[in-house]
Amino acid sequence: MQPSFADPQDPRIPLFAVSPEGLSARIAALPEIARTWVEAQGFAAGAGECLAIPDASGKVAMAMVGTGPRESRRHRFAVGRGASRLPAGTYEIAGxxxxxxxxxxxxxxxxxxxYVFDRYASRPARKARLVAPDGIDAGRIEAIAxxxxxxxxxxxxxANDMGPAELETAVRALAADHAARVEVTHADALLDANLPLIHTVGRAADAARGPRLIDLRWGAWGPKLTLVGKGVCFDTGGLNLKPGASMALMKKDMGGAATVLGLARMIMTLGIPLRLRVLIPAVENSVSGPAFRPGDILPSRKGLSVEINNTDAEGRLVLADALALGAEEEPDLMVSMATLTGAARVAVGPDIAPFYATEDRIAAAIAAAGAEVADPVWRMPYHEPYESLIEPGIADLDNAPGGGMAGSITAALFLRRFAGAGAYAHFDIYGWNQSDRPGRPKGGVGMGARALLAALPKMIRT
Structure with missing residues (x-):
C-alpha cells in the first residue's frame, strides 16, 4: 500500500480538530442543526474521538475529531484517527x-x-481520505509514511514468508525502485568473506533459509551514512531454547532490519544527498546438528574472540560482523537498529526507542528530533565500569554476561567494540505495538527512524 493524500480537486468535507477546552466555542459556532447533533451525541473531544455531522439530507456535512487536552502529552496522532473512524469522503482540516x-x-x-495489513485476511481499505493541509511538505510526509x-x-x-531469502528479495525490490545496488554473500561464502559470526548463527537453518549478508548501496556523492539492521528472521533461542510464550513474537526479531529499510526508503525517496549503505545480516537462529553451543568460543571479523554463554544472545553476534565490515569504510555516521534485549523493554517500555551514542552532539540531535516529530527516544549510557562484565577472561568478549543486570547496556558496549572509532549510534528497539492506538495499529511498527531522518542535517552535513 502506498499511502497518499487525497486529490485536492475532490469535494471536501470540513474537519475540525477540537480540544475539550475549545469544544464549547466550536459548538457555539455551528449551525443550529449541527449544534443539536453534536450535543445529542455527547461528543467530548477526547483524543481520537470522532464524530460525523450530517446535513438536513443525512449526508456528511462536516466532522470533528478530538485532540484531547491541549497541554497533555499523553497522545500522539489523535487527529489521524479520523482515517479509520469517519465515513468515506475527502476531508480537509478546517478551523x-x-x-x-x-x-x-x-x-x-x-x-x-x-495502513492496513491484508496479506492473509481480507480487510477493507480506509475510505476516509485527507487533503494535504496548506503549508506542509506533503511529499516528505508521504515518503515518511x-x-x-x-x-x-x-x-x-x-517467518514462513519472511525468512532470510524473502528479506533479501524485499531489499532487492527496494533497490530496484531507487536505482540502488545490492550484493549478497550467502552461506559458506560468508566464511570466505571473513564474516564468521553471521555464518555461525545461521548455519543450523535449512539450506533454503541459510545465512547471508545483504549489502545495499545508494548515492554517488555526499557524506557516508551506514545503517546496520538486525535481520534475525526467526529466533528460537538456539540450543538455549526459548519457552513457547517467548517465541510467539519472534517473527519481529528482524525489526531492526525492517526499520533501517524503512528509513532507507525515506532517504532515497527524498533524494537526500548521501552515500547510503545498508548492511543486513539475515539469519534464522535454528536448532539442528550444526547449531552453535553454549561454551563455544567464536572468531569474529574484527579478530576479537567471543565466548558464547547463551545462544539466545545471537543478535549482537551477527551485528558485530556487520558493524566491523561497515566501520572499515569509515562512514561519517553509522547507526545500528535491533530488537536486541528484553532489558530495554523493562527500562523504558514498548513505546520509547532507547539509544546509545558515542558523541554528545549525535545524541542531542536525535533527542531533539524525536521530540519534534513525535517519535519518542531516550538516551542510554555507555557506562564504562560495566565493560568488565563483557570480558570473560577465557576469550576477549562474553556475548551474555550472567547476573541479569544492565542487559541493554552490556549489549551496547559489546557492539561498540566492533563499530570503529567514528560517530556511532545504536537503537535497542521493540518494533511492536501491543494494542491499537491512533496512527499505530496493533502489530509491527518502526521506532526511531523518523527521529533519525529529522536529525540527519545536524548529525552529518548533507
Missing part, C-alpha cells in the same frame, strides 16, 4: 486551530492510520 507542527503530525498520523508502512509490512509478515 485554524492547529499550528504547522500540529498539522504535520495530524497529516502524518492520518496516513499512518490508513511509505517508509513506515514498508517497515510494518516486513515485521507483520510471519
Amino acid at each position: 485554524g486551530t492547529l499550528d504547522k507542527a500540529d498539522l504535520e503530525e495530524a497529516a502524518l498520523g492520518w496516513l499512518l492510520e490508513s 511509505a517508509g513506515e508502512c514498508l517497515t510494518r509490512d516486513l515485521i507483520n509478515t510471519p
